[in-house]
Amino acid sequence: MSVFKEDKNKSIKFFEKNKNKLESLCGGTFYSVESYDIDICELLDGYSKIDLLFKKDKKIYPFAQRVNFKESNYNNITIRYSRHNGKSIDDVEFMSTIKIFKDEQRPLIAEWYLNADSDKEYNMINHIVYNKRIVFNHINNNFEYYKKKNLKVNGLDGNEYFKLSYDEINEINKFYDTDN
Numbered sequence: 544m545s546v547f548k549e550d551k552n553k554s555i556k557f558f559e560k561n562k563n564k565l566e567s568l569c570g571g572t573f574y575s576v577e578s579y580d581i582d583i584c585e586l587l588d589g590y591s592k593i594d595l596l597f598k599k600d601k602k603i604y605p606f607a608q609r610v611n612f613k614e615s616n617y618n619n620i621t622i623r624y625s626r627h628n629g630k631s632i633d634d635v636e637f638m639s640t641i642k643i644f645k646d647e648q649r650p651l652i653a654e655w656y657l658n659a660d661s662d663k664e665y666n667m668i669n670h671i672v673y674n675k676r677i678v679f680n681h682i683n684n685n686f687e688y689y690k691k692k693n694l695k696v697n698g699l700d701g702n703e704y705f706k707l708s709y710d711e712i713n714e715i716n717k718f719y720d721t722d723n
């Protein structure tokens with residue numbers, strides 16, 4: 544089984560087990576894109592970074608989702624910056640998302656991110672929902688600071704990730720929150 548399909552299966556199991564709890568916390572209805580046809584899933588995930596659709600107040604919001612199963616990643620988000628396999632940095636999660644946000648012709652992109660921590664039985668331990676555009680652009684606008692402070696190398700695969708705590712993400716969101 545490919546890594547994509549294995550991750551997809553784990554994500555579906557997590558979502559199915561925690562759907563009601565997530566909906567209660569967020570006050571709307573979630574739909575998992577990953578539960579549908581693999582071609583549609585790969586299209587929405589690969590092109591627009593969408594894993595979930597969220598319906599609230601007759602509006603639909605596209606979400607990206609990441610589930611941390613490793614305890615060492617609990618209460619943190621990780622954003623892939625480079626791949627050890629030599630894939631261009633422009634085609635990896637961080638820079639490809641920045642490029643999408645700059646492309647005003649792009650009709651559909653996951654603006655919201657659900658990051659959750661899960662045990663091996665798919666029980667949600669903790670989660671954070673944040674505005675992906677705000678956080679990614681903030682990191683990009685302060686790139687040298689975050690590169691020095693938060694860029695890590697995964698010892699298993701050699702990929703580079705920005706790793707930020709949920710508290711750091713909340714601080715970034717508060718900084719840009721116009722309601723405060």
